[in-house]
Amino acid sequence: MQEHTRAMIAAAAFAFLTGKKVGGLYDHSAGRDRRIAAESRGNQLQGFDGDRGAKFGGTLPEIRDAADGAFISFEVEGAKVRGFDRGSSQFYEAQVADGLVQVYDHGSAAWFAYDVQDADAAQSYHRGAEA
Numbered sequence: 001m002q003e004h005t006r007a008m009i010a011a012a013a014f015a016f017l018t019g020k021k022v023g024g025l026y027d028h029s030a031g032r033d034r035r036i037a038a039e040s041r042g043n044q045l046q047g048f049d050g051d052r053g054a055k056f057g058g059t060l061p062e063i064r065d066a067a068d069g070a071f072i073s074f075e076v077e078g079a080k081v082r083g084f085d086r087g088s089s090q091f092y093e094a095q096v097a098d099g100l101v102q103v104y105d106h107g108s109a110a111w112f113a114y115d116v117q118d119a120d121a122a123q124s125y126h127r128g129a130e131a
Contacts, residue, residue, distance in 0.1 A: 001088045001105045003030060004049060005065065005072070008056050010101040010114040011038035012045050012063055012074065013081040013094040022047075023119030025101075029112045037119065 011022040015038040022038040035050030038057075046057040054067030061083075062071050070087030081094040090107035101114045 001085050001090045001092065001107050002068075003027070004052060004054075005068075005070070005085055005087060006092070006103050006105060006112050007034050007036055007114065008038075008047065008049060008063075008065060009072065009074075009081075009083075009085075009092055009094055010103050010112075011036050011047055011116075012040075012056075013103070014038070014096050014101050014116045015040040015045060015047070016060075016074075016076055016081065017079060017096045021119035022116055024117035026115040026117070027112070028114065033117075034114075039119075 007025055007027060010025060014022050025034040025036050027034050038045060038047035043060040045063055048055055052067055054065065056063060056065045058064045060074055063074050064071050068087050072085050073083040074081060075083050079095060084091050088107060090105060092106060093104045095102050099116050101116060103112045105112060
Protein backbone atom coordinates (compact mmCIF):
# COMPACT_ATOMS: atom_id res chain seq x y z
CA MET A 1 0.00 0.00 0.00
CA GLN A 2 1.28 3.46 -0.80
CA GLU A 3 2.29 5.86 2.01
CA HIS A 4 -0.30 8.45 1.02
CA THR A 5 -3.04 5.79 1.06
CA ARG A 6 -2.15 4.79 4.63
CA ALA A 7 -2.21 8.47 5.66
CA MET A 8 -5.60 8.92 4.01
CA ILE A 9 -6.92 5.86 5.86
CA ALA A 10 -5.54 7.23 9.16
CA ALA A 11 -7.24 10.60 8.63
CA ALA A 12 -10.53 8.99 7.61
CA ALA A 13 -10.46 6.55 10.54
CA PHE A 14 -9.89 9.36 13.03
CA ALA A 15 -12.67 11.51 11.52
CA PHE A 16 -15.19 8.63 11.48
CA LEU A 17 -14.36 7.16 14.89
CA THR A 18 -14.11 10.42 16.86
CA GLY A 19 -16.35 12.79 14.91
CA LYS A 20 -13.52 15.36 15.06
CA LYS A 21 -11.87 17.19 12.17
CA VAL A 22 -8.35 16.31 11.07
CA GLY A 23 -6.10 19.29 10.36
CA GLY A 24 -2.92 17.33 9.60
CA LEU A 25 -0.95 14.23 10.52
CA TYR A 26 2.53 13.52 11.80
CA ASP A 27 3.68 10.33 10.06
CA HIS A 28 6.04 8.56 12.47
CA SER A 29 7.40 6.06 9.93
CA ALA A 30 8.23 8.80 7.39
CA GLY A 31 9.33 11.22 10.16
CA ARG A 32 7.38 14.13 8.70
CA ASP A 33 4.20 16.15 8.82
CA ARG A 34 1.56 15.42 6.21
CA ARG A 35 -0.75 18.16 4.98
CA ILE A 36 -3.99 16.21 5.07
CA ALA A 37 -7.46 17.16 6.28
CA ALA A 38 -10.64 15.14 6.78
CA GLU A 39 -14.10 15.59 8.20
CA SER A 40 -17.02 13.18 8.55
CA ARG A 41 -20.73 13.75 8.85
CA GLY A 42 -22.75 10.65 9.48
CA ASN A 43 -21.57 8.06 6.98
CA GLN A 44 -19.99 10.61 4.61
CA LEU A 45 -16.39 11.76 4.46
CA GLN A 46 -14.66 14.61 2.71
CA GLY A 47 -10.93 15.11 2.75
CA PHE A 48 -8.00 16.75 1.01
CA ASP A 49 -4.39 15.63 0.72
CA GLY A 50 -2.48 18.91 0.39
CA ASP A 51 0.81 17.17 -0.34
CA ARG A 52 -0.68 15.70 -3.53
CA GLY A 53 -3.39 18.28 -4.21
CA ALA A 54 -5.93 15.46 -4.16
CA LYS A 55 -9.47 15.15 -2.84
CA PHE A 56 -10.72 11.98 -1.20
CA GLY A 57 -13.99 10.93 0.37
CA GLY A 58 -17.31 9.31 -0.22
CA THR A 59 -20.09 7.46 1.51
CA LEU A 60 -19.47 4.34 3.58
CA PRO A 61 -18.76 1.55 2.92
CA GLU A 62 -16.31 3.02 0.37
CA ILE A 63 -14.15 6.07 0.01
CA ARG A 64 -12.35 7.15 -3.16
CA ASP A 65 -8.96 8.74 -3.76
CA ALA A 66 -9.69 11.11 -6.66
CA ALA A 67 -6.02 11.40 -7.71
CA ASP A 68 -5.38 7.65 -7.92
CA GLY A 69 -8.94 6.80 -8.91
CA ALA A 70 -8.75 4.00 -6.33
CA PHE A 71 -11.58 2.85 -4.09
CA ILE A 72 -11.02 1.72 -0.52
CA SER A 73 -13.59 -0.30 1.38
CA PHE A 74 -14.08 1.12 4.84
CA GLU A 75 -15.90 -0.81 7.57
CA VAL A 76 -16.29 0.67 11.06
CA GLU A 77 -16.34 -1.96 13.82
CA GLY A 78 -16.58 -0.29 17.23
CA ALA A 79 -13.29 1.51 17.87
CA LYS A 80 -11.61 -0.02 14.82
CA VAL A 81 -11.77 0.24 11.07
CA ARG A 82 -10.89 -2.42 8.55
CA GLY A 83 -11.06 -2.72 4.81
CA PHE A 84 -9.42 -3.32 1.47
CA ASP A 85 -7.44 -0.95 -0.77
CA ARG A 86 -8.38 -1.82 -4.34
CA GLY A 87 -5.42 0.22 -5.66
CA SER A 88 -2.83 -2.07 -4.06
CA SER A 89 -5.07 -5.11 -3.50
CA GLN A 90 -4.14 -5.05 0.20
CA PHE A 91 -6.15 -5.36 3.41
CA TYR A 92 -5.70 -2.97 6.32
CA GLU A 93 -6.88 -2.34 9.88
CA ALA A 94 -6.82 0.90 11.87
CA GLN A 95 -7.40 1.83 15.49
CA VAL A 96 -7.65 5.20 17.23
CA ALA A 97 -6.69 6.04 20.82
CA ASP A 98 -5.83 9.37 22.47
CA GLY A 99 -5.23 11.29 19.24
CA LEU A 100 -3.07 8.56 17.74
CA VAL A 101 -4.01 6.38 14.79
CA GLN A 102 -2.29 3.09 14.08
CA VAL A 103 -2.74 1.50 10.67
CA TYR A 104 -1.78 -2.12 10.04
CA ASP A 105 -0.94 -2.68 6.38
CA HIS A 106 -1.27 -6.40 5.68
CA GLY A 107 0.78 -6.06 2.47
CA SER A 108 3.74 -4.62 4.40
CA ALA A 109 2.99 -6.75 7.49
CA ALA A 110 3.69 -3.67 9.62
CA TRP A 111 2.04 -1.04 11.82
CA PHE A 112 2.24 2.68 10.95
CA ALA A 113 1.53 5.39 13.56
CA TYR A 114 0.15 8.91 13.07
CA ASP A 115 -0.38 11.82 15.48
CA VAL A 116 -3.49 13.78 14.50
CA GLN A 117 -3.47 17.59 14.39
CA ASP A 118 -6.56 19.34 15.78
CA ALA A 119 -8.07 21.36 12.90
CA ASP A 120 -9.34 24.04 15.30
CA ALA A 121 -6.17 24.50 17.38
CA ALA A 122 -2.42 24.62 16.88
CA GLN A 123 -1.82 21.36 18.70
CA SER A 124 -2.12 17.62 18.47
CA TYR A 125 -5.07 15.71 19.88
CA HIS A 126 -2.50 13.34 21.42
CA ARG A 127 -2.31 13.83 25.19
CA GLY A 128 1.43 13.22 25.37
CA ALA A 129 2.31 15.71 22.62
CA GLU A 130 2.75 18.58 25.09
CA ALA A 131 5.67 16.87 26.80
